Amino acid sequence: MRKLVILFIILLLLIIDWFEFHDFLEPKTLPEFLTGLVSIPTIILLGMDLFRRKSS
Numbered sequence: 428m429r430k431l432v433i434l435f436i437i438l439l440l441l442i443i444d445w446f447e448f449h450d451f452l453e454p455k456t457l458p459e460f461l462t463g464l465v466s467i468p469t470i471i472l473l474g475m476d477l478f479r480r481k482s483s
Contacts, residue, residue, distance in 0.1 A: 433477045440466045 444466055447459055 430477060433473050437470055437473050437477070440470050 444463060447462055448455075
């Protein structure tokens with residue numbers, strides 16, 4: 428169940444980033460820039476947690 432939640436959050440963040448940054452020529456506001464700045468490390472950390480092997 429945890430992996431499904433992580434996968435859902437990653438997909439949701441990717442969709443939000445796509446709608447936020449799909450036009451590179453459009454000037455970005457500070458909140459848009461900060462959204463991308465926070466979401467990229469979050470996606471990376473969640474992806475690392477998703478693919479981490481259990482060391483039991």
